[in-house]
Every structure is written in C-alpha cells, then in structure tokens.
Amino acid sequence: MAIPREKFKTYNNVFDNFTNRLLFKLEAAGYFERIVSTIAIGKEANVFCAIKKDGTYVAVKIYRLEVCDFNKMYYYLSSDPRYLNIKRRKREIIFTWAQREYKNLLKFRAIGIRVPTPIYITNNVLLLEFIGDNGFASRQVRNDLTNMHEFFNKLVDYLKLLNNNNLVHGDLSEFNILNNNGDPVVIDCSQSTSLKDSFYNELWERDIKNISRFFSKNGIDVDIEKLKQLIEYKN
Ligand SMILES: Nc1ncnc2c1ncn2[C@@H]1O[C@H](COP(=O)(O)OP(=O)(O)OP(=O)(O)O)[C@@H](O)[C@H]1O
Numbered sequence: 001m002a003i004p005r006e007k008f009k010t011y012n013n014v015f016d017n018f019t020n021r022l023l024f025k026l027e028a029a030g031y032f033e034r035i036v037s038t039i040a041i042g043k044e045a046n047v048f049c050a051i052k053k054d055g056t057y058v059a060v061k062i063y064r065l066e067v068c069d070f071n072k073m074y075y076y077l078s079s080d081p082r083y084l085n086i087k088r089r090k091r092e093i094i095f096t097w098a099q100r101e102y103k104n105l106l107k108f109r110a111i112g113i114r115v116p117t118p119i120y121i122t123n124n125v126l127l128l129e130f131i132g133d134n135g136f137a138s139r140q141v142r143n144d145l146t147n148m149h150e151f152f153n154k155l156v157d158y159l160k161l162l163n164n165n166n167l168v169h170g171d172l173s174e175f176n177i178l179n180n181n182g183d184p185v186v187i188d189c190s191q192s193t194s195l196k197d198s199f200y201n202e203l204w205e206r207d208i209k210n211i212s213r214f215f216s217k218n219g220i221d222v223d224i225e226k227l228k229q230l231i232e233y234k235n
C-alpha cells in the first residue's frame with residue numbers, strides 16, 4: 001500500500017514505525033480518516049480522537065510498546081485462566097493485554113454495563129466508541145462532579161451487575177469512569193477478570209474501597225461496608 005507522504009509526516013514523530021503502519025492500515029480500511037486530537041497520555045496507553053469520513057468520531061487507544069509496565073501486565077495476566085500459558089515476551093504480553101481489554105469490554109457490554117463499544121483490535125491498537133460530544137471527550141468523574149447522587153446510583157447498579165456475573169473491573173476509580181452528561185461510562189477494562197482468578201478478591205476489595213472513598217468525599221453517605229450492602233441488596 002502506498003502511503004501518501006504528507007500522511008507519513010503527520011504521524012512519523014509521534015508513533016513508532018510498527019504503530020504507524022497499523023494506523024495507515026486502519027485508515028486505508030476506512031476505520032477513520034485521520035487523528036484529530038490527543039485525548040490523554042496515560043500510564044500504559046495514549047488515547048486519541050480520530051474523525052471518520054461521515055464526520056463522526058472514534059477513540060484510538062494505543063498501548064505503548066516501549067514505556068510500559070509489562071511486568072505488571074504479565075503478573076496479572078498469568079493468574080487469569082484465559083491466559084495461563086502466556087509467555088514472558090514483551091510484545092506478546094502487550095498485545096494480549098490489549099486483547100483482554102477488547103474482550104472485557106464486550107463482556108461488560110453484554111451484561112449491561114455502559115462502556116465504550118469496542119470496534120476493532122489489532123496488536124497494540126484498540127478502536128473504541130468515542131465517548132463525548134462533538135469531538136469533545138467526556139471528562140473523568142473526578143473532574144466532573146455534576147449529578148453525583150444519580151451518578152452514584154447508576155454506578156452501584158453496574159457494580160451489582162459485575163458482582164452477579166462473578167466479574168471485577170480491577171482498576172476502578174474516579175480516573176476510569178467518565179461522566180457522560182450524568183451517565184457513568186466505565187473505561188480502562190484490561191485488568192478485569194473473573195472469580196476464577198486468584199486476584200479476584202483483592203481486586204474487588206480495592207475497587208470497592210476506591211469507589212466508596214471518592215463518593216464519600218463528594219457528598220454521598222457511603223463507606224466500604226455500606227457500599228457492599230448496597231451492591232448485595234439493591235434490586
Ligand atoms: N472511548 C473513549 N472516549 C473518550 N475518551 C476516552 C475513551 N477512552 C479513554 N478516554 C480518555 O483517555 C484516558 C485514558 O484512557 P484509559 O484509562 O483507557 O488509558 P490508560 O492508559 O490505561 O490510562 P491510565 O494509565 O491513566 O489509567 C481516559 O481517562 C479518558 O479521559
């Protein structure tokens with residue numbers, strides 16, 4: 001495939017060659033027209049907003065190949081029954097971590113939790129439904145505290161769905177929940193796993209602690225025990 005020179009220039013300084021090629025392929029396949037802005041530079045991935053031919057947007061999450069904590073990824077992957085045989089090879093681990101996010105997002109969606117719909121995964125590049133309005137991404141709930149009571153109740157429903165399905169998010173906090181006009185959208189699901197995973201209880205306790213800490217600081221009468229009761233008894 002011939003790559004137009006000006007396009008090559010646009011991405012050349014931002015992404016490594018491997019990722020560049022994947023982006024060109026995705027463009028050529030019509031998944032998007034071009035990347036228009038940077039949404040976030042995260043710990044393990046960078047997230048961009050891309051525009052499609054029809055003027056709508058997609059989020060492009062690119063897992064970093066170089067600067068990332070792949071030892072942490074390996075540690076958590078190796079206790080997930082889906083990935084017991086994973087080899088300790090850097091790229092394989094990063095690609096599997098990205099795959100795991102894709103699969104987890106589909107699972108969350110299937111049980112009724114609002115997440116960005118995953119569109120496509122190839123190696124370290126994940127395409128997601130863009131959460132926001134007119135190209136402006138929704139903010140993490142820590143930066144958008146509107147409708148906290150309603151928001152919290154919806155989130156408790158999601159925690160209940162996770163609990164009923166023997167799932168845990170594993171990295172849940174005010175950083176990984178977007179406030180989309182008062183509706184929680186759960187993101188960053190690569191660490192999610194099931195009850196069969198030996199880390200399940202540890203991750204569940206941590207998620208509950210993070211959520212009760214954040215919402216108790218922001219006007220909700222909740223603590224760890226109350227939150228657990230709400231999840232178990234709320235119908
Ligand atoms: N689908 C999306 N639509 C709009 N914005 C998004 C989307 N996905 C992620 N973001 C934005 O990008 C940020 C980083 O995404 P995410 O948490 O998935 O990546 P990460 O690299 O694992 O982040 P971190 O290491 O900071 O937790 C989010 O906090 C959010 O602001």
Ligand SMILES: [Mg+2]
Pocket residue numbers: 042175176188
């Ligand atoms: Mg995150």
